[in-house]
Amino acid sequence: MTIADTSNAFLNDHTRISSAESFTFRCHPQVRCFNACCSKLHLVLTPYDIYRLHVGLGISTNDVLKEFTDLVLADDTGMPCFRLRMLNTREGSCPFVRESGCSVYENRPGACRAYPLGRAARIDTRGKHEERFFLVEEAHCKGFAELSSWTPAQWMLNQGLGLYNESNDKYMRLMTMQQDAPEKVPAVKLGMLTMALYNVDGFQKFIARMSLLDRLDMDDDRKQAILHDEEQTLLFGFAWAEMILFGSSADLTLRQ
DSSP: OOBOSSOHHHHHTSEEEOTTOOEEOOOOTTSTTTTTTSBSOOOEEOHHHHHHHHHHHTSOHHHHHHHHEEEEEOTTTOOEEEEEOOOSSSSOBOTTEETTEETTGGGOOHHHHHTTEEEEEEEOTTSOEEEEEEEOOOTTOOGGGSOOEEOHHHHHHHTTOHHHHHHHHHHHHHHHHHHTSSSOOOHHHHHHHHHHHHOHHHHHHHHHHTTGGGGBOOOHHHHHHHHHOHHHHHHHHHHHHHHHHHSOBTTBOBOO
16 A cells, blocks of 8 residues: 555646656746745645754754644544644744745755645555656746746756655655554654654664664664764664554664
8 A cells, every 4th residue: 555745636736747847947036926935834844854954943853843843643644743833923924934035945844845846755665656746836926937947857856855855755655554554653652753753863862872772783883873963863763663663674673
């Protein structure tokens, strides 16, 4: 069984585009609608999005979650998810948007980075995936009148989405596995699951404090990377989350 990171209903409301097709788009401060797409968003932040905001803002992931997000549990899986909290104003603006543009631009969420292109990834439990692309053509957007031409692959490369997509595909695989599970995530597992996926700096400290890696059959180089490189900690977090949910992970082996 596979799932998409966007519902089929949403996909059906937007223009499908093949990987070889091109579209024209450019966003810059001189476009009349500049910043108009940064309000009243229902933006789900992935674990990698939270990590990058933590890096860009220079605050802990726990503070990112507390100050800028709202926790929701996915209806179908019970998985913890976080939505970006819009400002409580008439405009309902993103908390990071300024008149000059995005204040966290280099570390902005993947969905913002991909706009106006959407990517729907289907990931099965064996890691096999396919991707579909669609255009989010909002009536107010004047960026489509610009002459810069892109294919989806060119746009993804230009916007630096490689690491986002790689991490998000691992997250989608985990979601797929949980969708296939006989029951939703038990409440007793939510705290550890949330820390492993969304609180990378806190999880790194937890790993060291609890000597967690000593319980695993793992070489020293990987251990050191997990303990000192937060991107590697996050990768480990996906595998540890799999172990929390299902009792084992294809990427981890317990010491005998």
